[in-house]
Structure formats: structure tokens, C-alpha cells
Amino acid sequence: MELENMKTLWQEYDKNLQANTILNERMVKNMLAEKSNERLSSFTKMEYASLTLAGILLAIFVSMGYKVNSEMQVLIPYIVSLTYFTFAVGWSIYKLRLLNNVDTYSDTIVSTRERVEKLRLLFAREKVWSMILMPFLMCSLAPILHYWLWDSYFLDHYMAYVPRFVVGYGLFVVLTYWLYQTLYSKNIKIILRNLEEIEALKKE
């Protein structure tokens, strides 16, 4: 069957639809009344959740600033953590703006697909990077939290933390490797292939 024959068949299907479909107005009105159009995508929900979390942590760190002294082993972790949370808030806002810019209504099919795939790629890579950076965050959080909670310096008690750090880091490496494999070998490769397909479609 050639595409031309398919067109004839498709037109018959169209005629059949014309004769057999009657819009269920009540159903459509009910759907619109339920305001389900306000549903958020899972990506957007997750971003609002991480923005809230990062915002709360940033607020806590800012408000606890008065408890930081000029001692380097407290001041440096505090600055690193504060920078991380500020960056996390900014990054979440940036991602939310990107997500809200995806307009599936007025954009063309190709540009929407391209934007969505690029976003998926950004999100997948971000997950990998956040896993890689997590130990550094933990290393900066431990001294400052120790100081705030027990009013003593982390380095004076670091031996107590070493076994926990070693076990935690070991688990972390395994988890990161697994996540990287899952994300890279599955998601990212698929996304890259989709982007290649889009590029091929755009090329004459």
C-alpha cells in the first residue's frame, strides 16, 4: 500500500467519523469545570518542591549567621553551604522559567519537541552532577551543623565522624555509579537520539 492509497483510506475514515461522532457537550463542560487544566506537570511539581526546600534551608542558614564566628573551620563551611543554597534557589528559579516557557499551544511541533528534549537533557545531567557534588556539600555541612548543634569544633571530634563518612561515601559512590549508568545509558542516550532525530528533520 502506497502513501497515496493510504490517503484515500484516510479520507474514508474521515467520512466515517463525520457520520458517527457527536460531541458529548456535557462531558466537555464537566471536564472544563473541574479546572483540571491547572494540573502541574511532575517536573514542575518537583521543581517547586526543591525550590521550597532550598529556600527554607537558605533562610535557616541566613538567620543562623549570627552564630558564625571568624574561625576558619566554621566560616568557610558556612560560606560554602550558603553559596550552595543560594545557587540552588537561583537554579530552581531558572529551571521553572524554562519549564514555564514550554508552550505547547502556539509553538510548532518541532520547536516544542526540541525544547522539551533539551530540558530533559538538562534535568538528566543535573541529576548526575548533583550526585557528584553531594559529598562536597556534606563535607561543608557537617562542620557547620556540628558547631551549631553542639557548640564545639568539628575538627576536634573528626575521628568520630570518619567511619560514618567512609561508609556513607562508599554507599554514595555505588549509588552515584548506578544512577549514572541508569541515567546515561538509558535516559541521556535516548534524549540525545531524539535530538538528533529532530535535527535531521529540520535539515533539508
Add this chain to the structure above:
Amino acid sequence: MPPDKQLTETFINIIREHERLIYKVCSLYTSNTEDKSDLYQEIILQAWKAYPQFKAQAKVSTWLYRVALNTAISTTRKQNIKYHYEESILLNFPDPLGGDEEQYKLLHAAISQLPELERALVLLYLEDKSHAEIAEIMGISVSNVGTKLTRIKEKMRKIVQPLTV
């Protein structure tokens, strides 16, 4: 008539007028009735969400094709999408072609083997849209539409051949 009610009425009239378009997109991107119904509802909701911004700069059908195809492509990538409307909706999709059902199945099987964007191109071609309109909906150049369609025709020939043996 209050503006909200008027908006709803105008929207329903548009949907009534172009309902077949939505049915056809659903038919091409899904295979079972439940998925078709889910996609149908999602397209209507997305169109309703977009409707206040629709400035009639494009033809209604062009706008609705974009909404329907964009929604179909993104929705069919997600799995197990269920909606929770009070009224359980399972649309009664008409039988494809009566006597020519086998042919229709073949058409569906062949098109479903194409990548999603090419499937959209084929749908617009089957809908007898001009190259200019296909280009406007898809976001590629008019000359590119011709080139792509020639390649897709060739590809379809290769896909259909083993299916008809």
C-alpha cells in the same frame, strides 16, 4: 451572556466543528480505546488552557493541530496516565472503516513504526494539508516538507512490504 460562559460556548463550538481532527490524532497515536479516551480528554484540556491566548492569527485548525499533536507526542511518552474525573469517560470511537478494517489496521501498523515527528508529518499529509500549512504546523521549511515526504513515502513502502506478505 457572561464572558466565561460565552468563552466556553465558543470553545465548545470550535471543538464540535473540529472534533474529527482530535479523533484522528488520537487514533494515530494510541492503539486502545482507553488510551484514546485519555488522550482525547488531555487534548481538549490543553486546548482549553490555550484558548484564551488564541488570537486567531493562525487558522483554528492550524492552532488545534499544534495543540493536538504536541499533546499527543508528549502524552504518549508518559505511561499509565489516568485522569480522575467524577464521570468516568470512555469515548465511543467509531469503527475505523467497516469493511476495510484490515486495510486500516495495516495503515495504523505502518504509521506506528515511524518516529513521532514523522508520524505527525504523515498525518498532516493524509489530511490533505498543503505543504505550506504542514510547514507552519510543524515548524520546518516548505521545501523541507516535500523532501521529507518523499523520504517518508519510500520508508513507508519498505515498512508496508513485509506487512502485506
